[in-house]
Amino acid sequence: MPQFDYDLFVIGAGSGGIRAARVAAAAGARVAVAEVSRVGGTCVIRGCVPKKMFVYGAQFAKDGRYRERLGWAGTEGTFDWQVLRDNVSAEVSRLEGLYRQTLFTHNINLFRGGARIVGPNAVDVAGSHLTAEKILIASGAKPTIPDVHGVEHGITSNEIFELESLPRSIVIIGGGYIAIEFAGILNSLGSEVTLLNRTHTILRSYDAELTAKLVDIYRARGIKLLFSTSLVGAERDVNGRIAMELSNGDHLVADALMFAVGRSPNITALGLDEVGVATGPNDGVTVDAENRTSVASIFAVGDVTDRIQLTPVAIREGHALADRFFNNRPADIDYTAVPSAVFSDPPLASVGLSEAAAKAAGIEVDIFSSDFRPMKHALQGSCERAFYKMIVDRASGAVIGLHLLGPEAPEILQIAAVAMRAGATKQHFDDTMALHPTMAEELVLLR
Numbered sequence: 520m521p522q523f524d525y526d527l528f529v530i531g532a533g534s535g536g537i538r539a540a541r542v543a544a545a546a547g548a549r550v551a552v553a554e555v556s557r558v559g560g561t562c563v564i565r566g567c568v569p570k571k572m573f574v575y576g577a578q579f580a581k582d583g584r585y586r587e588r589l590g591w592a593g594t595e596g597t598f599d600w601q602v603l604r605d606n607v608s609a610e611v612s613r614l615e616g617l618y619r620q621t622l623f624t625h626n627i628n629l630f631r632g633g634a635r636i637v638g639p640n641a642v643d644v645a646g647s648h649l650t651a652e653k654i655l656i657a658s659g660a661k662p663t664i665p666d667v668h669g670v671e672h673g674i675t676s677n678e679i680f681e682l683e684s685l686p687r688s689i690v691i692i693g694g695g696y697i698a699i700e701f702a703g704i705l706n707s708l709g710s711e712v713t714l715l716n717r718t719h720t721i722l723r724s725y726d727a728e729l730t731a732k733l734v735d736i737y738r739a740r741g742i743k744l745l746f747s748t749s750l751v752g753a754e755r756d757v758n759g760r761i762a763m764e765l766s767n768g769d770h771l772v773a774d775a776l777m778f779a780v781g782r783s784p785n786i787t788a789l790g791l792d793e794v795g796v797a798t799g800p801n802d803g804v805t806v807d808a809e810n811r812t813s814v815a816s817i818f819a820v821g822d823v824t825d826r827i828q829l830t831p832v833a834i835r836e837g838h839a840l841a842d843r844f845f846n847n848r849p850a851d852i853d854y855t856a857v858p859s860a861v862f863s864d865p866p867l868a869s870v871g872l873s874e875a876a877a878k879a880a881g882i883e884v885d886i887f888s889s890d891f892r893p894m895k896h897a898l899q900g901s902c903e904r905a906f907y908k909m910i911v912d913r914a915s916g917a918v919i920g921l922h923l924l925g926p927e928a929p930e931i932l933q934i935a936a937v938a939m940r941a942g943a944t945k946q947h948f949d950d951t952m953a954l955h956p957t958m959a960e961e962l963v964l965l966r
C-alpha cells in the first residue's frame with residue numbers, strides 16, 4: 520500500500536501547475552490538482568490569451584482607420600464590443616476544455632475548490648482530506664488593489680474582459696505591462712484613455728530610450744499620460760460616472776477606473792504559516808534552486824514565488840520540477856536573458872540588458888540603433904516610426920541586449936533571442952544576409 524494518496528498534489532490548474540501535473544503523470548506518478556476557479560489559470564482565462572485576442576481586435580480597428588488609403592472608401596462599419604468580447608470568451612472556453620481534457624487523459628484527479636495545506640503531506644479541499652508525498656503550490660497571483668477610498672468603483676484586468684460595453688472613457692492607474700497594454704487596446708477601440716502613474720516613467724525594466732518613444736506615440740494617438748501623480752480617492756457622481764481626486768489637486772471624471780498596479784501572490788487561504796512555509800517580501804513563497812520551500816515536501820512555481828511573473832517561466836519551472844522528481848532528469852533554469860514583450864501598440868520587445876543596466880554593470884558597450892518608418896505605415900500615411908536598439912559588449916563583440924519597438928516586435932525578438940543565447944556577436948548579425956523587405960532586416964543592417 521502506498522503511504523500517501525498521491526505522489527504529487529498540485530494547488531492551482533494554471534500555467535505552472537498544469538505543466539507539472541501533466542509531465543509527472545506522463546512519467547507514471549499519481550497526481551491530483553485542486554482548482555478554485557476555471558482550469559487554465561490567469562494566462563488562459565484572464566491574462567495573455569484574451570488580452571492578445573483583444574490586441575488583434577484593436578489592431579483591426581486601428582488599421583481600419585487607414586482603409587481609404589488602401590482603396591476602401593465608404594465601408595466604415597461600427598464596432599460592437601459584445602461581439603468581440605463573446606468571441607474571445609468562446610475561444611477561452613474552448614482552450615479551457617482542452618486543458619481539462621489534458622488532465623483527464625493523463626488520469627489526473629481534479630478537485631474543484633480552494634485547497635488548504637494542513638500538514639507537510641496533507642491538503643484539505645472541498646471537504647476531502649488528501650495526502651501526497653509532494654505538494655506543489657502553483658496558485659499564481661492576483662491584482663493588487665491600492666489603499667485609497669472608493670476602490671470599489673474600480674475594476675482590474677480580471678473584470679475588463681467581462682464588461683457589458685466599451686467604456687467611453689477610462690482612467691487606468693499604473694504604468695506597467697497591464698496599464699500600457701490596455702491603454703493601447705482601449706484607445707484603438709475608441710475609448711478616451713487617461714493613464715496615471717505615480718513614477719515619472721512607464722515600464723521601468725525596459726530600455727528608457729524605447730519607453731520614451733512609446734510615450735510619445737501614445738500621446739500622439741490621444742492617450743493622456745499623467746506622471747508622478749497618484750489617485751487620492753474615487754466616488755460615483757450623480758450621473759453614475761466616477762469622479763476622481765488626484766494627488767496634484769486635479770479632478771477627473773470618467774466612465775470607468777482600472778487598477779493595474781502589480782500582482783501579489785495568492786497565498787491567503789493556503790495555511791502557509793501553520794505548516795511553516797516561509798514567504799518573503801510581497802508574500803512571495805521563498806524557494807531554492809529546486810523550487811523547494813522551507814518545508815522539504817512542499818514546492819512552489821510560477822507567480823506565487825513573485826520572481827518573474829511570466830507564463831513561459833511558470834511553465835518551465837513546473838516542467839523542470841516534474842522532470843527532476845519523476846523523470847530523474849534534473850535541469851537548472853537559467854533566469855538570465857528571459858525575453859519579454861509588452862503588447863502595446865506598437866509592441867515593445869526586449870531581451871538581455873538595457874543600455875542603463877549594461878552601463879550600471881560596468882560593461883563597456885557599443886550601441887547600434889535604427890529609427891525607421893515601417894513600409895506599412897508609409898503606405899497607410901501614418902508617420903508612426905519603429906526603433907530597434909542593439910547593445911554590444913565592446914570587448915567580445917557579443918550582443919548582450921536587443922530592444923525592439925514596432926509592429927510585430929515580439930515575433931521578431933523571439934527568434935533574435937535564440938541568436939543571442941547562442942552567443943551571437945554583432946559580426947554574426949552583420950554577416951547574415953538581409954531578408955527584404957522586412958522590418959527584421961534592420962537587425963542585420965545596423966551600422
Ligand SMILES: Cc1cc2nc3c(=O)[nH]c(=O)nc-3n(C[C@H](O)[C@H](O)[C@H](O)COP(=O)(O)OP(=O)(O)OC[C@H]3O[C@@H](n4cnc5c(N)ncnc54)[C@H](O)[C@@H]3O)c2cc1C
Nearest residue numbers: 531533534535555560561562566634659821822828829830
Ligand atoms: C492581464 C494579464 C495579461 C498577461 N499577459 C501575459 C503575456 O502576454 N505573457 C506572459 O508571459 N504572461 C502574461 N501574464 C502573466 C501570466 O498570466 C502569469 O505569469 C501566469 O499565468 C502565471 O502562471 P502560474 O501557474 O504561476 O499561475 P496562474 O496561471 O495564475 O494559475 C494559478 C491558479 O491557481 C488557482 N488557485 C489559487 N489559489 C488556489 C487554491 N487555494 N486552491 C486551488 N486553486 C487555487 C487560481 O484560480 C489559478 O487558476 C499576464 C497576466 C495578466 C493578469
Ligand SMILES: NC(=O)c1ccc[n+]([C@@H]2O[C@H](COP(=O)([O-])OP(=O)(O)OC[C@H]3O[C@@H](n4cnc5c(N)ncnc54)[C@H](O)[C@@H]3O)[C@@H](O)[C@H]2O)c1
Nearest residue numbers: 665693694695696697698717779780781782828860861862
Ligand atoms: N506582456 C506580458 O508579458 C504581461 C502582460 C501583463 C502582465 N504581465 C505580468 O503581470 C505582472 C503584473 O502586471 P502589472 O501591470 O499589474 O504590474 P507591473 O509590475 O508591470 O506594473 C505596476 C505599475 O504600477 C505602479 N504602481 C505600483 N503601486 C502603485 C500604486 N499604489 N499607485 C499607483 N501606481 C502604482 C508601478 O509604478 C508600475 O508602473 C507584470 O509584472 C508581468 O510580469 C505580463
